[in-house]
Amino acid sequence: MVDVQLSDAEKTYIIHGAQDNLREDGRGCEDYRHLEIETSVVSTTSGSAKIRLANTEILVGVKVELGETSPENPDKGRIEFFVDCSANATPEFEGRGGEDLANEISNMLARAYDCPSCLDMRKLCVVEGKKCWIVYVDVLLLECGGSLFDASSIAVKAALYNTSIPRLTVTHDEGHTELELSDDPYDVQRLDVYNSPCIVTLSKIGHSHVVDASQKEEACCLARLMLAVTDKGCVTAMKKEGSGSFDVSSIEDMLETGKKVGQSLNKSLMEVLVSEDRNMKKKYMTGYLR
Amino acid sequence: MPTDTRRITGPESSVSPYSFCKIQEPQPLFNSQDLRKDGRKCDQVRPIFLKTGVVSKAQGSAYLEQDGTKVICAVYGPRAVIKKEEFSMKGQLRCDFKYTTFSCKYRRQYQQDNEEKDYSVQLLEALEPAVLLHKFPKAQVNIYVTVLQNDGSALAASITCSSVALCDAGIEMYDLVTGCSTRLAGDRLLLDPCKHEEYSSKEHSEVNNGSVTVGLMPSLNQISAVTSSGEIQFEHLKKAINKCSEICVQLYPVCQQSLSKSVKENIKENT
Numbered sequence: 001m002v003d004v005q006l007s008d009a010e011k012t013y014i015i016h017g018a019q020d021n022l023r024e025d026g027r028g029c030e031d032y033r034h035l036e037i038e039t040s041v042v043s044t045t046s047g048s049a050k051i052r053l054a055n056t057e058i059l060v061g062v063k064v065e066l067g068e069t070s071p072e073n074p075d076k077g078r079i080e081f082f083v084d085c086s087a088n089a090t091p092e093f094e095g096r097g098g099e100d101l102a103n104e105i106s107n108m109l110a111r112a113y114d115c116p117s118c119l120d121m122r123k124l125c126v127v128e129g130k131k132c133w134i135v136y137v138d139v140l141l142l143e144c145g146g147s148l149f150d151a152s153s154i155a156v157k158a159a160l161y162n163t164s165i166p167r168l169t170v171t172h173d174e175g176h177t178e179l180e181l182s183d184d185p186y187d188v189q190r191l192d193v194y195n196s197p198c199i200v201t202l203s204k205i206g207h208s209h210v211v212d213a214s215q216k217e218e219a220c221c222l223a224r225l226m227l228a229v230t231d232k233g234c235v236t237a238m239k240k241e242g243s244g245s246f247d248v249s250s251i252e253d254m255l256e257t258g259k260k261v262g263q264s265l266n267k268s269l270m271e272v273l274v275s276e277d278r279n280m281k282k283k284y285m286t287g288y289l290r
Numbered sequence: 291m292p293t294d295t296r297r298i299t300g301p302e303s304s305v306s307p308y309s310f311c312k313i314q315e316p317q318p319l320f321n322s323q324d325l326r327k328d329g330r331k332c333d334q335v336r337p338i339f340l341k342t343g344v345v346s347k348a349q350g351s352a353y354l355e356q357d358g359t360k361v362i363c364a365v366y367g368p369r370a371v372i373k374k375e376e377f378s379m380k381g382q383l384r385c386d387f388k389y390t391t392f393s394c395k396y397r398r399q400y401q402q403d404n405e406e407k408d409y410s411v412q413l414l415e416a417l418e419p420a421v422l423l424h425k426f427p428k429a430q431v432n433i434y435v436t437v438l439q440n441d442g443s444a445l446a447a448s449i450t451c452s453s454v455a456l457c458d459a460g461i462e463m464y465d466l467v468t469g470c471s472t473r474l475a476g477d478r479l480l481l482d483p484c485k486h487e488e489y490s491s492k493e494h495s496e497v498n499n500g501s502v503t504v505g506l507m508p509s510l511n512q513i514s515a516v517t518s519s520g521e522i523q524f525e526h527l528k529k530a531i532n533k534c535s536e537i538c539v540q541l542y543p544v545c546q547q548s549l550s551k552s553v554k555e556n557i558k559e560n561t
Contacts, residue, residue, distance in 0.1 A: 071309035100411075107408040114491045115521045225516070233369075234497060235527055238518035239412070245419035245512040248535055252528055261523045 004219045010206055011220045015206040022102070022177045023210065029087070030261055032212045033147075037154070037269070039162040039276055047163025051155040054214065055145025058152050059075045060137065060159040064166075068133040068178075069125065069189055076134040077124020079113055081106040083139045083152065090144055098141075104241075105139065105152055111237040112153065118236055119160070124188075126168055127177055137189075147214045149226055153199035154269060160196065161273045164188035166194035197228035197236045198269065202254045204246065209254050211261050226255050229262025291536040306396045308339040319404025319487055320473050320559050326480065326487070328357075331476075335470070335482040335537055338544055340451070342458040342552040354451035358441025358484065365451045365459040367431035376419060378517040381426035385414035386434045387448060393440045395485070409445055416449050416505035416515030417468070421461040442484040449505045449515060454545050465507035467514055470534040474526055479533050489520045495523050506538035537545065 006014075014024055021028050033054040042048040045061040047068055060285040070078065083105040085098025092098070124133040139152050139160065169180045169186045203221040205214040213221060224242025235258075240246070246254070293503040331337070336356045345351035348364035349390075368381060387410040391398045402410070413435065423430075433456065437446045451470030457463060473483035475500055481486055486491050500520020506513055516531060 049477075102405055103404070104411060107404055110404070111408075111519050116491060117497070117521055209338050211429065220544065232497075234521045235518060236504075236524050238516060238527070240513070240516045241415060243415065245420040245507065245510075245514040248506075248511055248513055248532070250515055251516065251531060255524050255528060286466050 004214060004215045006219045010186070010216070014217055014220050018205040018208045018210055018217075021208075023214075025214065029208055029210045030257060032150075032213070034260075035154070037158050037272055038212050039158055039277070041054070045159075046165065047161075049155050049158035049162055051151055052213070053145070053151045053154075054149055055143055056147060056151045057140055057141075057143040057145075058155045059140045060152070060155040061140070062132050062159045062163045063136045063138070064163065065136065066126065066131055069129055069132045069193065073121070074129040074226070076121035076122070076124050077134060079110075079119065079135040079137065079207050081109045081113075081137050081139065081156075083109075083141070085141045088143070089141045095140075101148070102262070105149060106151060108199065108226065108237060108239060109137075109139075109153060109238075110157060112199060113236075115197075115236045120192060120229065121143055123192075124165075126179065127170055130177070131179070135160075144215070146218050147201060148214045149199045149201050153197065155230065157196045157198060157269065158192055158273055160193045161277075162189050163191050165191070190191065190256070193228050194270065195232060197230045198262060198265050199226055199228050199237075200258045200265065201226045202258055204244065204254075207250075209250070211256065211257070225251070225258070227255070227258040227262060229258060229266065231266040233262065233263050234277060251259075294402055308395060310319040310374050310423055311345065314453040317482060318480070319473075323393065325445045326428065328484065330386055332478055333440075333481050333533070337542075338450075338541070340544055340548040342454060346354060348455075348459070350455045350457070350461070351535040352451045352455035352458060353448050354443075354454075356443065356482065356507055358439055358449055359371050359440040359443055359447050361435060361444065361447045361451045362438060363393075363433065363448065365431060365433050365452070365455045365461070366407060367459075368426040368461070369431035371428060371430050375417075375426065379424075379427045381421070381423040382430040383414055383418055383421060383423070384430055384432045385410045385452070386414050386432070387437075388435065389444070390438045393437050397455060401513070409448070410548065412419075412515055412517055413448055417453060417456065419514045420453060420463050420465050420507055421456065421462065425462050431456070431459075440485060442486075442488050443471045443482050445469065445503050445517075446482070446505075449503075450541060450545065452473075454549060457545075457549055466542065466545050467505050467507055468538040468545060469503065469505045469515070471503035472530050472534050474498055474502065474520070474530055476527070481537055488493060491520070498523055498526050502527065504534035504535060504538060506530055506535050508539045 036052040046064045047062040072152045083102040085093040112151045131160045132243040138198040171178045202209045202225045226239045340357040342352045348363040349381045404440045446469035453467040473480040500522045502518045505515030
């Protein structure tokens with residue numbers, strides 16, 4: 001990921017801090033940094049969300065389009081993830097520099113959502129075997145400040161919650177199938193993201209592990225375990241990242257933490273999203289930067 | 291649009307006939323006597339054939355066969371890093387995982403798709419902790435893994451195969467890495483799943499259906515790779531990781547045996 005230069009003394013400071021459950025910014029090992037979420041930020045999308053997790057800033061836009069169903073899944077819609085590491089975030093991403101990271105994030109997201117209970121793809125089918133909704137989820141990294149996987153998964157969940165798909169009426173007429181789009185812009189279908197996962201990254205620092213590592217902490221950590229955790233406390237995807245390895249018993253501890261943190265993260269995220277949705281009409285739109 | 295006359299003009303996209311097959315009712319993965327379709331018990335692993343030194347031009351190579359899963363791996367290097375930007379005082383590993391176009395039920399494309407790219411990264415991260423990278427500064431080692439035929443557990447097989455190939459190439463390592471995968475079906479664990487037993491989101495919607503792959507360094511007892519897919523509860527996940535690690539330890543002598551055999555043969559040839 002994005003490199004930060006740290007001296008040995010600084011590294012030791014961070015490692016010892018993590019052991020004593022006190023991190024350089026005053027957090028405990030299982031605490032997230034301050035997180036701000038905003039939905040409906042880009043009006044040209046079907047749903048969008050912006051998240052700011054300390055210095056990490058991510059914008060997600062969801063667009064839905066009508067497409068052909070795939071022959072393997074004639075009764076299902078599709079969801080596709082694209083991650084764009086913009087050179088705004090760091091000059092290293094210029095050209096094809098960010099491609100590897102972008103692929104990793106989009107693969108992890110795709111794997112996390114590739115599970116029937118996370119998002120019901122059957123509801124996205126319009127005419128079986130012919131037409132379905134394809135949900136394009138585009139993730140744009142605007143600033144990197146650590147925990148990119150966690151932040152993007154939270155932003156994706158928020159954007160999907162915010163997504164409204166126009167309602168279509170299907171009429172069969174003399175062998176022809178006609179699709180009619182509702183005139184009412186508020187006559188929309190919403191996605192049920194209640195059981196969608198959030199990714200929790202546990203970074204192994206010294207003998208302990210921390211959630212939501214800052215960039216400095218990422219520089220001291222050799223191995224990370226990523227877990228996509230749902231509200232019910234299930235894992236939909238898991239992945240080890242980094243050049244280090246784990247002890248067998250430490251993985252169990254990390255899973256324990258992941259479950260606890262993931263479930264509470266999902267719970268508070270849903271609360272925020274529901275309350276924001278309720279206040280949506282009252283909200284006075286001012287501009288993108290607030 | 292200019293067309294290439296040397297090519298036969300076919301339809302722009304084609305679809306495998308299998309996609310139009312009626313979706314079969316998912317059959318139970320094991321019968322009343324707890325035997326799987328191929329007669330194995332739930333915790334029984336397919337027999338392994340492992341041979342090193344199969345590619346004569348490469349520094350090291352290995353071939354692994356587990357019934358229908360056939361993987362070949364070649365290791366080249368350490369050789370100089372060509373690109374200036376990639377200069378590093380630590381040695382670098384490069385992994386390339388590829389399914390041959392004909393290895394699966396559906397034909398694959400020549401270009402690496404997302405799954406293959408994902409596996410390349412996972413393979414790299416599984417092997418990196420085992421290699422003494424500081425022993426070859428400013429240089430890189432290339433590992434090419436090709437799956438000739440895929441009948442399930444391809445990633446696990448590739449992990450084992452490529453670590454043996456690295457060892458065969460004489461790259462200094464802390465330990466070998468062995469891989470094992472398992473399929474979770476309810477509270478059952480089916481070890482070393484075949485292709486039809488592997489998890490796919492299409493067929494299985496209940497909780498605790500999924501697959502887990504673990505890469506373990508047996509003598510250090512360190513897990514260097516762990517990956518899962520499908521919705522799994524934490525207790526089951528722990529159980530699966532532990533079971534996979536057990537099997538990885540059992541695979542260790544197989545790798546050692548094939549390596550010592552190849553060393554003995556080498557000595558015999560050179561004396």
